[in-house]
Amino acid sequence: MGGADDLAREAGESWQHHRIVAAGKQIVARNQETPDVFVLCGGWGFRFLQLADGRRQILGFLLPGDLFSVASVFEERFHFSVKALTTVQISTMRRSEVQLRLKSPPVVMALAKACSQEAESSDRIIATLGRCSAEERIAFLLLHLMKRIAAHNVIRDQRYPFPLRQQHIADAVGLTSVHVSRVLGTFRDRGIVELSNGVLRVGNLPDLKHLGSLN
Amino acid sequence: MGGADDLAREAGESWQHHRIVAAGKQIVARNQETPDVFVLCGGWGFRFLQLADGRRQILGFLLPGDLFSVASVFEERFHFSVKALTTVQISTMRRSEVQLRLKSPPVVMALAKACSQEAESSDRIIATLGRCSAEERIAFLLLHLMKRIAAHNVIRDQRYPFPLRQQHIADAVGLTSVHVSRVLGTFRDRGIVELSNGVLRVGNLPDLKHLGSLN
């Protein structure tokens, strides 16, 4: 997640492959082994773990430029699965080739940066799931995604492109989609945010931040 | 976390410092800047985030040999706090010196390994907090710690040294200590595990695994 831009800039073209995946399709499976490192180039994806009884936890969302994970540069095996949320473009690069590029300091630095961002993000999610209420969790997720969306898009009128279904929100913050619907309902009634037609409209950013900022 | 053994083996002695910290004392604070990389050499510690209203989430426990975090090799600032759970020995090394050692492939590989282990561990914790019941969360934590404890100690009679208070368990799995007490009570009644006097005795490992194995 993050930092792959630098990697791509550094890289030649010949040892990369591109691929389009339709919305809803799975891209990689947990425990799958591959000689490639994956980067998402367009659209949205998400990483997740599925429990034996079907419960699903979304670990994070992938936006354009995101490496599937820093660990995948070193590990030949994924410890999570990835699905396309929207139609998605992915680029794959031979791991061996990527590792050769690790001789270049800027590439190493980009990876190191991505590593610490991954770790910090994970830790904030753990704290949110462990200690926050439903409203706080959802607010946190929205704020987190807004920041990342804004890095890719010009935001006018506080309207963010937002392809998630309520089920995705639920699976990301550890709630049921029914309860997500209720919470988003109260957010709408209170004029905090409104979510419809793949657009997130923020009506009261201070209130949202008040709910969703851990500290 | 993990992989610091290799680092230490690789390292000389002169640019390291050792320190003893009493149980309960804080070792580093969130946002604290330091020129040093920290390794825990003896005792137990834990990493945590504290929310504005005092809610605390323990992110993970540190055992001997653990780097506080891989990210701290690259970042001069911690994004979490660390406290000593027991009396603890810590070793600090100049970050600049550690980074020089990054020219050595085995050190890089040790770090990469630690990075992917951190990421996988975080993701499993996220899934556990997001999707599992109180019993499952506690069982998961116990199993996770048992594995790590067994790597440091000879385990006889299924008795593990276990210095956590119920409050620590609660803060690690996102519950209240009252509820942890109840769940541990039923575990004891069912003969699954018994926790007392800093010793965890496992009475029925299969049942524990059945509860705490995500898949």
Added chain:
DNA sequence: CGAGGAATTGATTTCCATCAATGACGGTGG
């Protein structure tokens, strides 16, 4: 022996899950 933190236990409340029904779309094929 006494004191203070830790654990246990009970009563009650709160939050969220579950179950179930309905409505709103959007696409598809007759």
Added chain:
DNA sequence: CCACCGTCATTGATGGAAATCAATTCCTCG
């Protein structure tokens, strides 16, 4: 063009898991 269907969102009623509040009791350690 419209009936049909599947997916998604909403809403109500109910149940259950864990939080909260509040006493004790149990240890550990001066």
